[in-house]
Amino acid sequence: MSSYEPKDANGNAVDPYHIRKYFEPLRVVDVVDALDGLGYFNIGLVSQEIRPLWLGMKFWGPAVTQRCVPSNKPMWPLETTEEIVGAHGLWFDRHGHNGRGLNDLVKPGSVVVTDVGSSGEVGFFGSENVLALQTHGAVGIVTNGHCRDTGEVTMQKTPMVCRERGRTIIPGRIEVVELNTFIGIGGAQVRPGDIVGCDDDGLVVVPIEVAKQAALHAKAVLLADMRARRNRYDALNREYDETVDTDAIDRYYAELES
Incomplete structure (x- = not known):
């Protein structure tokens, strides 16, 4: 886990959860115009391949990041219905789970941003675990990978942003390797505490140094x-x-x- 701390342009520590309040009424396009004016042309623009799952979504908040890679540990055949239902628990018991501390990093106003590291189709997020993140205060969930159970996620109005809809589950396909570190998503760098915004027009990542x-x-x-x-x-x-x-x-x- 990174020890990186958000700072302003003068190197002073800042509270991104206070700064996020300055963004609440704003549209993504307003902030992109402002970044252009500050000389940050195209910095923070997230590829339009990564889109809100449903229209009308809007959020702003400091990033809590996690980095994943494709798994090189195949899932083994399961013998009973009980094992199939509990496949995630069996997988994590055997191989560990570096993402277990994610919920502890999430605060009211956080945006969870996940880089899947070129993993193939895998529903890292689904209708149940996104609710767990919301319970801890997440106002947005962003991934350059897949989301499954998208009918329920949409019905729940969970603020989910993803590259594609998916069908499969985690075991044997993807692993978390690091939390709260620098990642890249849709052509934009994301660091813990950078301000991430979303609305119908797309996503932008605002470097914390110039956020306010x-x-x-x-x-x-x-x-x-x-x-x-x-x-x-x-x-x-x-x-x-x-x-x-x-x-x-x-x-x-x-x-x-x-």
């Missing part, structure tokens, strides 16, 4: 867009909605800074 600065610039981008859209609403005689409520944004940040 990016959020404040993004707030200005959002407000400018909302004001312009209000003018269009007026021209169309369209009733205002929450997407043009500039007062709500101003109140949010005023309360955050108070």
Whole structure:
């Protein structure tokens, strides 16, 4: 497990769980515009192959990372129905489970980000273990691999982001090798504490060194867009909605800074 600690551009320790609050009202596009303005062109853009499992999902939070590799230990034939049902437990009892400490790293507001390390089809995440992460406070779960039980995951409105839907289970296919370390996902580097954001437009990873600065610039981008859209609403005689409520944004940040 890495001992890396998030710091700002001056090398001072920061609390990414406080910084995440500056991102809550923002769209991914606002933050991408802000990163461009700071000279971070295309840094943090996650490949569009990795997508929210269902539309309407939105989250921002500090990354808790895990790195996986394909397993080189084949699963053995199981002899009873009981063993088949308990296959995960049998596998982990024999070979260990380096991911057992993941839930202990998750806090309210965390985004769990998993690099599957070129593993093939394997449902590392499914409808039960994603709920365990949510129970510990995860607001988002991201992987460059597969998710299974996707009907239930969607029904549960679990904030799951994945590259593909899958069918198979973990034993004999994939192993966790390290927690809370630097990983790569969809062309973006992710470190523990970097701010990960998702909405219908896709994902972005904001380096923690510039996160607060990016959020404040993004707030200005959002407000400018909302004001312009209000003018269009007026021209169309369209009733205002929450997407043009500039007062709500101003109140949010005023309360955050108070």
